[in-house]
Amino acid sequence: MSHNLEDLPGSRRHRLRPSARALTLSAVSVIVVLILSAILWVIFAGSADHLQTTFNPKSDNAIKIHDVYTLVWILAGIVMAAVLALTLAFSLVFRERPGGKAASHIHGNPKLEVIWTLIPVIIGILIAIPSFQVILDTTGDAPDGAIEIVATGHQWWFEFEYPDEGLVTANELHIPVGRPVNIELRSVDVIHSFWVPQLSGKVDMVPGHNNRLWFTPNTPGEYYGQCAEFCGTSHANMRFRVVVDSEADYAAWVAAQTSDAQVAEGELAQAGEGIATTICAACHTIRGTGAAGVIGPDLTHVGSRGLIASGIVDNDAEGLAEWLTNPPEVKPGSKMPNLNLSGDQIEQLVAYLQGLQ
Ligand SMILES: [Cu+2]
Structure with a gap:
């Protein structure tokens, strides 16, 4: 099977061909990078209400980390823009033209090599100094009175x-x-x-x-x-x-x-306490009731929390009932098994747990 010389990677003709492919690639790269950056910006930074964002820091140490992140983002942006722009410019300026002179090879250029070695070193130092400073600041001892x-x-x-x-x-x-x-x-x-x-x-x-x-x-x-x-x-x-x-x-x-558990008034909650101090007590502590299990979370004031099941279920009657019906279905692998509680038992437990404010 024979190849045209121009198609062979590494052939002199191949390297010297007009850089149409490089030009196209550069243009596509710039567009793709810009679109991706815009999408990421909208997703992460555009919404201050995003539940888990590093773009909206609310503590001294998070602000310091964010500042380094911003510096790296800006420096990386400058590098990206410079590399893409130079690629684009070289592709245009030095492209082979019909009838034009073929590009010549050069080998070794100490001045250029020093420049493109020094620039990354300077960028690395600009990132390293504040990074180490933040690491030292945030991993040192906590301030007095913590x-x-x-x-x-x-x-x-x-x-x-x-x-x-x-x-x-x-x-x-x-x-x-x-x-x-x-x-x-x-x-x-x-x-x-x-x-x-x-x-x-x-x-x-x-x-x-x-x-x-x-x-x-x-x-x-x-x-x-x-x-x-x-x-x-x-x-x-x-x-x-x-x-x-x-x-x-x-x-x-x-x-x-810090107070002991208070049982809400009403028959349902009272009945729920009976279930909690027998069945639930094997794994949970409810201070003041004798329930002293240590496998699951302390439930003494579970009613005061906004979420249950490690923050994945709303702590309301519906959420509690869903959880008590079959925990492993809500949280796969949950150490709390399906206790096969009856509908009445679940209703009573929900009333009791909601009362543990
Ligand atoms: Cu994990």
């Missing part, structure tokens, strides 16, 4: 303990605005990762090796977190939320959470 919290990863939910306040909760972390929080990160089973994009960088939760992170939230609001290290079947369903309260709201929340 609230101590222990976050523990479980398959597939987050437990939050406030040792100084003597309270334990799950999947919903409350912290006061303007005060640093120092979070110790643990795991009881596999490697998880704690990540609240608007508040901090992600840090792994490693069994037998406690990590930590700290940040100071600057704006009250709700921020969505996510396990960021694949940890099994329901990794994607392992979410949590951080509620940044005013000082007064935080104090009220702590006071409410």
Whole structure:
């Protein structure tokens, strides 16, 4: 089988052909990159309400990380635009013309080689200095007066303990605005990762090796977190939320959470307590009732949380009933099995759990 000389890659004729293909490729590249950038910008940055965005930082450390990210974005943009523009310009200026002179080869140009070595080195230094500075700032000791919290990863939910306040909760972390929080990160089973994009960088939760992170939230609001290290079947369903309260709201929340469980009035809730303290008690703690299980989340004030099932189900009557009917169907792999509860039992448990404010 014979080839035309012009079609053979590496042949002199092939390399010297008019750069029509390079020209087309450059134009297409510019268009594709611009379209993709626009789409990404609309998706991630265009919506400040996006639940898990790094583009809208709300803590001191998240702002520092965002600033480095912005610097890298701008430098990368300049490099991308320069490379594409030069490719385009060279393709036009040095293209072979009919009857024109063939392009000549050159080999070695110390001045050019120094320039294109120095430019990346300078860019690397411009990125490295602020990056190392932010790493040192954010991984150093938390400022004095930080609230101590222990976050523990479980398959597939987050437990939050406030040792100084003597309270334990799950999947919903409350912290006061303007005060640093120092979070110790643990795991009881596999490697998880704690990540609240608007508040901090992600840090792994490693069994037998406690990590930590700290940040100071600057704006009250709700921020969505996510396990960021694949940890099994329901990794994607392992979410949590951080509620940044005013000082007064935080104090009220702590006071409410440290009290024992209060049973709501009414027959349904009373009957629900009977089920909770027998069936649920095997795995859950409900302070003040004798239920002291440690496998699942502490339910003492579960009614006060916005979401259940590790942040994937709304904490309302419908959501609770759906969860209690068949947990593994809602959260595949859930350690909580289908308890085959009757419709009446579910109704009673829903009334009881909703009353645990
Ligand atoms: Cu995970």
